[in-house]
Amino acid sequence: MKIAILGHGTVGQGVSEIINDAPVSKSTAQIDIAYVWVRPEKENDQPHYTADYQKILDDPTVDVVVEVLGGIEPARTMILAALEHGKHVVTANKAVVARYLVLFNQMAEKHQVKFYFESSVGGGIPWIINLERALRIDEVDSIHGIFNGTSNFILDQMTKTGASFEDILKEAQDLGYAEADPSADIDGFDIENKLCISAGIAYNTVIEPGDQLLKFGIRNITAADIAFFKKHNWVVKLLGRSLRKEDTYSFIIEPTLYLPGEIEAGVHDNYNYVGLRGTTIGKLSFNGQGAGKLPTAHALMQDILDLQQGANHLYQNFDQKLVLDNRRSIRNYVIRTELDLRQSFADYDLQQNGHYWLVADINAEDLHRKIADLIQQDEHIFFACLNRRAQAIL
Amino acid sequence: MKIAILGHGTVGQGVSEIINDAPVSKSTAQIDIAYVWVRPEKENDQPHYTADYQKILDDPTVDVVVEVLGGIEPARTMILAALEHGKHVVTANKAVVARYLVLFNQMAEKHQVKFYFESSVGGGIPWIINLERALRIDEVDSIHGIFNGTSNFILDQMTKTGASFEDILKEAQDLGYAEADPSADIDGFDIENKLCISAGIAYNTVIEPGDQLLKFGIRNITAADIAFFKKHNWVVKLLGRSLRKEDTYSFIIEPTLYLPGEIEAGVHDNYNYVGLRGTTIGKLSFNGQGAGKLPTAHALMQDILDLQQGANHLYQNFDQKLVLDNRRSIRNYVIRTELDLRQSFADYDLQQNGHYWLVADINAEDLHRKIADLIQQDEHIFFACLNRRAQAIL
Numbered sequence: 189m190k191i192a193i194l195g196h197g198t199v200g201q202g203v204s205e206i207i208n209d210a211p212v213s214k215s216t217a218q219i220d221i222a223y224v225w226v227r228p229e230k231e232n233d234q235p236h237y238t239a240d241y242q243k244i245l246d247d248p249t250v251d252v253v254v255e256v257l258g259g260i261e262p263a264r265t266m267i268l269a270a271l272e273h274g275k276h277v278v279t280a281n282k283a284v285v286a287r288y289l290v291l292f293n294q295m296a297e298k299h300q301v302k303f304y305f306e307s308s309v310g311g312g313i314p315w316i317i318n319l320e321r322a323l324r325i326d327e328v329d330s331i332h333g334i335f336n337g338t339s340n341f342i343l344d345q346m347t348k349t350g351a352s353f354e355d356i357l358k359e360a361q362d363l364g365y366a367e368a369d370p371s372a373d374i375d376g377f378d379i380e381n382k383l384c385i386s387a388g389i390a391y392n393t394v395i396e397p398g399d400q401l402l403k404f405g406i407r408n409i410t411a412a413d414i415a416f417f418k419k420h421n422w423v424v425k426l427l428g429r430s431l432r433k434e435d436t437y438s439f440i441i442e443p444t445l446y447l448p449g450e451i452e453a454g455v456h457d458n459y460n461y462v463g464l465r466g467t468t469i470g471k472l473s474f475n476g477q478g479a480g481k482l483p484t485a486h487a488l489m490q491d492i493l494d495l496q497q498g499a500n501h502l503y504q505n506f507d508q509k510l511v512l513d514n515r516r517s518i519r520n521y522v523i524r525t526e527l528d529l530r531q532s533f534a535d536y537d538l539q540q541n542g543h544y545w546l547v548a549d550i551n552a553e554d555l556h557r558k559i560a561d562l563i564q565q566d567e568h569i570f571f572a573c574l575n576r577r578a579q580a581i582l
Numbered sequence: 583m584k585i586a587i588l589g590h591g592t593v594g595q596g597v598s599e600i601i602n603d604a605p606v607s608k609s610t611a612q613i614d615i616a617y618v619w620v621r622p623e624k625e626n627d628q629p630h631y632t633a634d635y636q637k638i639l640d641d642p643t644v645d646v647v648v649e650v651l652g653g654i655e656p657a658r659t660m661i662l663a664a665l666e667h668g669k670h671v672v673t674a675n676k677a678v679v680a681r682y683l684v685l686f687n688q689m690a691e692k693h694q695v696k697f698y699f700e701s702s703v704g705g706g707i708p709w710i711i712n713l714e715r716a717l718r719i720d721e722v723d724s725i726h727g728i729f730n731g732t733s734n735f736i737l738d739q740m741t742k743t744g745a746s747f748e749d750i751l752k753e754a755q756d757l758g759y760a761e762a763d764p765s766a767d768i769d770g771f772d773i774e775n776k777l778c779i780s781a782g783i784a785y786n787t788v789i790e791p792g793d794q795l796l797k798f799g800i801r802n803i804t805a806a807d808i809a810f811f812k813k814h815n816w817v818v819k820l821l822g823r824s825l826r827k828e829d830t831y832s833f834i835i836e837p838t839l840y841l842p843g844e845i846e847a848g849v850h851d852n853y854n855y856v857g858l859r860g861t862t863i864g865k866l867s868f869n870g871q872g873a874g875k876l877p878t879a880h881a882l883m884q885d886i887l888d889l890q891q892g893a894n895h896l897y898q899n900f901d902q903k904l905v906l907d908n909r910r911s912i913r914n915y916v917i918r919t920e921l922d923l924r925q926s927f928a929d930y931d932l933q934q935n936g937h938y939w940l941v942a943d944i945n946a947e948d949l950h951r952k953i954a955d956l957i958q959q960d961e962h963i964f965f966a967c968l969n970r971r972a973q974a975i976l
Contacts (some may be wrong), residue, residue, distance in 0.1 A: 449842050
């Protein structure tokens with residue numbers, strides 16, 4: 189089976205490495221890299237490099253296009269062109285999948301090819317395939333977890349070392365875990381893409397990224413916050429969670445506090461921990477490398493091998509109509525701010541301990557809306573949700 | 583697709599329930615239960631019950647035989663007969679799979695049918711399929727985890743309540759988590775079967791259950807042991823682990839001590855936590871319902887749907903020749919006994935604290951052999967391995 193790889197950054201090189209180093213006993217040894225599409229200035233670096241996409245599209249021996257460019261354009265246009273030319277497409281690009289999955293699926297169906305995207309969520313974790321397999325049998329009503337390894341690395345290192353957010357972010361950038369512009373990882377946009385894809389598949393509905401989805405990241409967390417949480421025996425994680433109930437669903441990304449004996453608290457370094465709840469399978473979670481060259485390339489290879497072996501993934505039509513409702517999620521929250529919160533939260537049980545406040549039993553929509561107001565006055569405000577088992581005493 | 587279920591205990595009834603309750607949108611709605619094989623005295627309980635296995639074998643419309651009898655015989659004979667009659671076989675029976683997987687695979691290949699056994703390890707966790715998928719690309723050199731939910735429930739409850747082993751075992755039996763004869767769960771035989779299957783697939787070799795494989799269970803653990811571990815900030819779990827290195831592999835089942843911040847320590851109730859390490863996927867672990875009616879039935883249904891949809895699982899020939907060597911695993915161990923251990927462990931660094939002893943840097947083979955001698959003098963002796971991060975100070 190012949191493939192063309194679009195882009196030869198870290199993950200694209202990982203795919204080449206897995207194929208080129210494959211022992212003959214493995215299925216991967218039968219995959220042939222016909223082309224690597226690169227920008228014109230790199231075209232002459234290697235013999236199978238080309239900047240001429242039309243040549244790839246016009247070559248009938250190319251079965252699969254592997255898109256690892258990232259970002260929306262030109263990825264979107266090139267994926268569509270590949271599908272229109274009757275080529276299967278495999279991608280690791282969560283941003284484009286979160287926005288155009290339905291379009292890609294329709295185009296793939298029209299041209300009788302497949303569009304697979306295992307590596308777009310959870311890196312090396314076989315998440316999409318297992319979510320889809322669970323859905324053959326079950327209704328899945330909950331998707332939750334630690335979907336971003338970079339933010340987990342930052343929070344874990346801050347907890348282990350007591351260092352500042354800025355210092356650990358710098359360390360993450362030096363290690364290649366975080367981009368020069370870290371916003372996608374630390375402000376929750378990366379998790380938003382992944383949770384849109386996962387919950388959309390789980391509920392067979394379209395969930396588009398946007399401001400209506402609640403997101404609060406870790407940009408404002410301080411070493412003092414971590415110390416305060418530690419004193420209360422809380423471990424902080426950046427969690428994404430969505431719950432479907434009847435015709436509504438919630439969609440919330442926010443820092444969340446766990447007890448040390450809870451499994452999420454044991455997820456260290458840049459690992460991901462993602463889970464679902466199904467009717468008969470119950471709660472099922474996966475812990476693994478959520479990013480990185482070889483784990484992500486491994487997930488891309490799984491899709492390629494499924495195409496090679498003719499294994500069909502679940503086909504969803506995304507036709508369920510659900511309403512976003514984040515008022516059903518009611519929790520306790522800890523807020524750190526220099527503001528006096530008594531007026532803003534007059535309707536709620538409030539505890540205060542210095543700059544830290546605990547608001548009891550508030551729904552996520554109200555909490556996030558109030559924070560969006562308060563951040564106008566205190567741009568450094570930070571908050572975290574208390575997971576149910578964590579004790580609500582400041 | 584028509585199936586026949588052999589046995590209608592808890593798991594068999596779970597399969598019926600999933601199929602009968604399936605929404606029309608699910609693939610499960612297209613599965614038809616043609617027969618349920620039961621003992622003669624139950625034959626008249628329901629219309630599709632029969633005690634006549636030959637009738638099932640001779641019915642060409644039956645595509646799949648689902649074996650949920652448990653135990654070696656008559657399961658082994660009935661599985662072989664089904665394969666010989668050109669029927670696919672799906673089973674949840676870890677004891678028979680651990681001993682006859684190679685035979686069943688050969689027989690299935692000869693008669694051009696499939697033998698699938700997802701539910702035999704990890705209950706509802708999609709463990710076998712994902713191990714097999716990882717092996718399409720990677721070498722897997724480590725299998726490890728909490729493979730038995732009953733023993734995890736007992737240890738977790740003892741830790742949470744401070745109650746005695748006997749009281750919690752009784753509770754587990756009342757809840758249906760433990761059998762009247764609990765030996766398989768508490769002495770490690772259940773884990774042995776599951777680790778034989780998993781490591782055998784991982785290394786493409788035959789590993790047969792037997793005394794050469796190191797096993798020590800939780801039968802002797804006391805409330806005082808749990809209290810002692812707590813004081814040292816250790817959480818005890820019954821772990822199975824196997825590591826391949828060059829042409830050797832280890833195979834060890836023993837109580838193991840973790841720090842509260844380690845992920846294994848966060849595995850509560852009757853959950854399983856099973857993992858692998860692969861060349862490119864890295865460490866990948868699964869947390870879910872390792873037993874129970876619906877999760878186990880879910881895993882059986884996954885195999886049935888794979889047969890319905892023609893999805894092929896990995897074919898291994900189990901022809902790798904590896905040597906068992908448990909001397910390469912060197913750890914610290916805590917032993918609780920009324921004996922004086924100074925002579926037995928004269929060659930090792932030894933710390934003593936009352937009835938508790940810490941032996942440093944001893945290989946698993948020597949440790950287990952010495953315990954097997956010492957248990958002749960102190961039948962209540964207990965020990966646990968210190969996981970690497972747990973501090974070795976008594």
